[in-house]
Every structure is written in C-alpha cells, then in structure tokens.
Amino acid sequence: MNLPAVTPAKSDTVSPLGEIIAVREAVVDVRFAAGHLPEINSALEVAWDGGAPLILEVHSHLDPRTVRAVALMSTSGLARHVMVRATGEALRVPVGEAVVGRMLDVTGIPRDNGPALPADVPRRAIHSDPPAMQTENASTDIFETGVKVLDLLTPLAHGGKAAMFGGAGVGKTVLTMELIHAMAAKYQGLSIFTGVGERSREGHEMLSDMNGSGVIRHAVLVYGQMNEPPGARWRVPLTALAIAEYFRDEQHKNVLLLMDNIYRFVQAGSELSSLLGRLPSRVGYQSTLATEVGAVEERITSVAGAAVTAIQTVYVPADDFTDPAVTAIATHMDSQIVLSRDLAAQGFYPAVDPLASSSVLLDPLVVGEAHCEIAEQVREALARLKSLQDVIALLGVEELGSDDRRTVTRARRLQRFLSQPFTVTEKFTGQPGRSVSLADTLAGCRAILDGETDDWAESSLYMVGTLDEARQKEQAARKAAAGAAV
Numbered sequence: 102m103n104l105p106a107v108t109p110a111k112s113d114t115v116s117p118l119g120e121i122i123a124v125r126e127a128v129v130d131v132r133f134a135a136g137h138l139p140e141i142n143s144a145l146e147v148a149w150d151g152g153a154p155l156i157l158e159v160h161s162h163l164d165p166r167t168v169r170a171v172a173l174m175s176t177s178g179l180a181r182h183v184m185v186r187a188t189g190e191a192l193r194v195p196v197g198e199a200v201v202g203r204m205l206d207v208t209g210i211p212r213d214n215g216p217a218l219p220a221d222v223p224r225r226a227i228h229s230d231p232p233a234m235q236t237e238n239a240s241t242d243i244f245e246t247g248v249k250v251l252d253l254l255t256p257l258a259h260g261g262k263a264a265m266f267g268g269a270g271v272g273k274t275v276l277t278m279e280l281i282h283a284m285a286a287k288y289q290g291l292s293i294f295t296g297v298g299e300r301s302r303e304g305h306e307m308l309s310d311m312n313g314s315g316v317i318r319h320a321v322l323v324y325g326q327m328n329e330p331p332g333a334r335w336r337v338p339l340t341a342l343a344i345a346e347y348f349r350d351e352q353h354k355n356v357l358l359l360m361d362n363i364y365r366f367v368q369a370g371s372e373l374s375s376l377l378g379r380l381p382s383r384v385g386y387q388s389t390l391a392t393e394v395g396a397v398e399e400r401i402t403s404v405a406g407a408a409v410t411a412i413q414t415v416y417v418p419a420d421d422f423t424d425p426a427v428t429a430i431a432t433h434m435d436s437q438i439v440l441s442r443d444l445a446a447q448g449f450y451p452a453v454d455p456l457a458s459s460s461v462l463l464d465p466l467v468v469g470e471a472h473c474e475i476a477e478q479v480r481e482a483l484a485r486l487k488s489l490q491d492v493i494a495l496l497g498v499e500e501l502g503s504d505d506r507r508t509v510t511r512a513r514r515l516q517r518f519l520s521q522p523f524t525v526t527e528k529f530t531g532q533p534g535r536s537v538s539l540a541d542t543l544a545g546c547r548a549i550l551d552g553e554t555d556d557w558a559e560s561s562l563y564m565v566g567t568l569d570e571a572r573q574k575e576q577a578a579r580k581a582a583a584g585a586a587v
C-alpha cells in the first residue's frame with residue numbers, strides 16, 4: 102500500500118507533523134519536533150491512499166519528543182518514517198439526525214454501504230466528562246419490557262442501567278435483541294446499539310432485522326466487532342456515548358443505549374495495556390480496569406428532561422462471577438440479570454437465574470408492596486426447589502413431606518411460567534413471540550402460588566405468554582386426552 106506523505110493541514114494553523122518511528126501491531130510510536138507533543142487522548146491522522154485517514158490516539162509521552170499511540174484501525178501496511186498529522190483534539194465523530202438509521206464504525210464512517218454523511222454533519226468528541234452531579238436525574242420510573250421474568254424479578258428503570266451476565270451461549274444476545282424489539286416499539290426515543298467485540302454476523306443480522314421491522318428509523322448502530330483491532334473495540338463504546346450524549350444534551354431526547362458486549366471493551370483494554378508496555382494487574386487485566394470501566398459507565402446517565410436507559414451484556418469468562426472485570430462492571434448497575442447455564446441447558450429461556458439476579462428497584466417504595474411480596478414468594482419457592490433437587494433426584498418427590506411436595510409442585514410451574522417465546526426467536530423456534538404486561542405477569546404468579554394450577558400439566562405453563570394462554574393450552578390437552586381415551 103503506497104503511503105504518500107501526509108497532506109498538510111487545511112486549517113490556517115499549521116498542525117505539527119510527526120514521523121512514525123515504531124509500529125507494534127496496534128501501538129505506534131511517533132516523534133515530533135521538540136515542543137510540539139500532542140496531548141494525551143488527542144487524535145493523530147495518517148493519510149492513506151486517498152481513503153479515510155488512519156486514526157491514532159495518543160496514550161503516553163515516552164520522552165520530550167515521542168508519543169506512544171493506539172491505532173483505531175488496522176495498521177497493516179503502515180511503516181516507519183511515514184508522516185503523521187496531529188489534529189490537536191480528541192477524535193470527533195458525526196452525531197445528530199444524519200447518523201440515525203445508519204451503521205457506523207468507531208471513527209463514525211458509515212459501514213452500511215449507504216451514502217457518505219454530509220460534509221457539514223455536526224461532530225462531537227468521543228472523550229467528555231459525565232454531567233455534573235447536580236444535573237443528574239436518578240429516575241425510578243419502571244420500564245416494562247414485556248419479558249415476565251425481568252419485569253417480575255429485575256425491574257428496569259427508565260433512565261437506569263441494567264446488565265446481563267452470562268457465559269458463552271446462554272442467551273445474552275438473543276435477550277438483548279428481544280429487548281430492542283420490546284422497547285423500540287413502545288419507546289419514544291432513539292435506540293443506539295453498540296456492537297463491541299461480538300460476531301460481525303450478529304451486526305449484519307441486527308441491521309437486517311432493524312431494516313425489516315422498521316426500528317432502524319429510530320436507531321443508530323455503532324460497531325467495533327471481534328474482527329476489528331483492539332483500538333476499535335476499546336473506543337467504540339465512547340463513540341456510541343458521544344452520539345447518545347448529543348441526543349440527550351442538545352436534542353433533549355430519551356436514548357436507549359444497548360451494548361453487546363461491554364466485557365469485550367475491558368478485554369480490548371487489557372490487550373492494549375500489554376502492547377503499551379504496562380504491567381498487568383489481577384488475573385492479567387489492566388491496572389486501570391476500574392478507571393476505564395468507570396469512565397464509560399459514569400457517562401451513561403440521565404439529566405432532567407432526557408433519560409439514557411442502558412442495557413449491556415457482560416460475558417462472564419468460564420462462568421466465574423468473581424472475575425475482576427465482571428465485578429467492576431456489576432458495581433455500576435441498577436439491575437443485574439444473571440443468565441444460568443443450567444436453565445439454558447433445560448430449555449428454560451430466557452435463562453434468567455431468579456436467585457442470582459437482582460434490581461435496586463425491587464423495593465416496595467418503587468414497585469409497591471404487592472409486586473415485592475409476589476417476587477419474594479416466587480424466589481422462596483424456587484430457592485426451596487433448588488435446595489430439594491438432590492433429595493428429589495435420590496428419593497423422588499413422593500418421599501417429601503406434604504408442604505415440600507406442594508412447594509415443589511408450584512415452584513416447577515413457576516419455573517415454566519417464567520419461560521417465554523421471543524419475537525426474535527420465531528425464525529428458529531417457529532413459535533410466535535409474546536410480550537406480557539406486568540399486571541398479567543403478577544396475576545399469573547399469584548395464581549400459581551395460590552395453587553390454582555396444581556393439577557395442571559407442567560407443560561401447559563411452558564413457553565407461553567399470560568396464564569390465560571396456559572389455561573387454554575391445559576384445556577386443549579385435557580380435551581385431546583379425553584378424545585384419545587374414548
């Protein structure tokens with residue numbers, strides 16, 4: 102790839118030119134004339150063959166003339182002695198109406214084979230401080246998702262932060278996609294979907310899904326997927342935040358910010374930390390882990406008149422919930438949705454672990470006494486079922502006392518009632534998706550806890566929407582059984 106000398110800066114101020122002296126994968130060292138060192142986090146540009154410039158971000162000053170920078174795009178083809186232009190400011194990405202309905206990369210370049218963005222599109226720096234504490238607006242308005250187990254046990258706040266934790270293949274992405282459908286349909290705002298280090302296939306599926314359902318008209322997709330260099334995966338959350346902050350602060354719009362998978366942001370930071378020559382901390386993570394997570398999470402906040410509701414997926418390495426990255430992210434969340442491999446293996450989708458999941462909003466002052474009482478009784482029943490699993494496996498349900506037998510009967514029906522077919526899984530389950538109101542969810546759980554379904558077949562409550570649907574399924578099954586008996 103021919104790399105011409107960098108074209109001189111167009112502005113009247115002469116931006117200092119530097120020269121590349123070392124390239125190690127995503128890390129590039131650049132030497133400038135004495136007294137012209139660009140600031141930390143400022144962007145440097147390398148002009149490629151007429152295409153979009155390669156963007157580098159300054160991360161350390163090695164000596165009075167040399168900076169160490171991180172490439173936000175691939176450095177293949179880059180060589181020593183290539184000239185670099187210091188922009189004098191942080192990377193600025195396009196924001197505003199022009200990016201709605203578009204799929205962008207970390208630098209804000211459209212990657213959806215659509216038209217280029219207008220030259221005068223407004224831009225915003227990817228680095229900025231969170232709003233002043235006094236302007237933040239901690240909301241406790243409940244956000245009904247239509248997913249029974251979430252609305253019952255881990256209610257989400259309009260303007261709050263929720264994270265889905267789980268190992269590989271437990272259903273994080275599918276649940277996130279379902280929430281996009283559930284929320285975009287009834288959410289008067291803008292959705293920003295950020296793909297961080299996930300599969301590119303999922304990005305294209307998301308784009309075609311959103312185009313098909315029309316949700317794309319109110320959405321922006323920002324991607325730094327697993328095929329991208331670590332710099333792109335590390336900075337793409339900031340690109341999405343800059344777009345979200347513009348709509349929140351300049352247009353006072355509500356924003357639904359979805360990030361799949363925020364753990365990959367930490368992983369990219371860890372990769373770069375090693376390449377930047379920094380000493381690793383616990384479990385090999387970067388020593389700046391908590392700072393980097395805080396810098397992103399603290400910017401995800403609401404202000405008066407405009408809420409940013411965030412839902413993030415968190416990959417849990419080796420299903421180890423004590424992992425430093427997982428715990429650092431968890432401390433920032435209002436709702437923690439833990440996905441269980443055991444439940445996924447049994448086909449109970451969404452595989453939300455009712456005992457490990459939690460929400461600060463499950464409080465009588467927020468959701469009311471009745472909701473809290475039902476949620477508590479559901480948890481108690483499922484906890485009792487879990488504690489009796491071994492006894493049941495060894496001796497069978499019949500050997501239990503009458504109280505335990507009743508609890509097990511109801512707990513198993515609750516477990517099945519909390520499973521639910523999704524819209525996004527119709528294509529491979531063949532079952533139409535269901536969105537259930539909170540009132541129907543509470544009424545269904547209340548009826549099961551009161552024993553109304555004790556003599557129903559457990560299968561009648563599996564993968565249904567409301568309890569009425571389960572009742573119809575039970576009646577149909579009984580009729581079929583009666584017909585077969587004749």
Ligand SMILES: Nc1ncnc2c1ncn2[C@@H]1O[C@H](COP(=O)(O)OP(=O)(O)OP(=O)(O)O)[C@@H](O)[C@H]1O
Pocket residue numbers: 267268269270271272273274275276416450451523526530
């Ligand atoms: N609600 C659901 N209904 C039916 N099947 C599901 C559901 N959720 C997940 N699955 C099944 O589990 C598989 C993995 O789901 P998904 O990709 O969401 O997991 P993940 O946790 O995001 O995995 P990874 O971390 O590898 O991306 C899906 O391809 C699907 O077969």
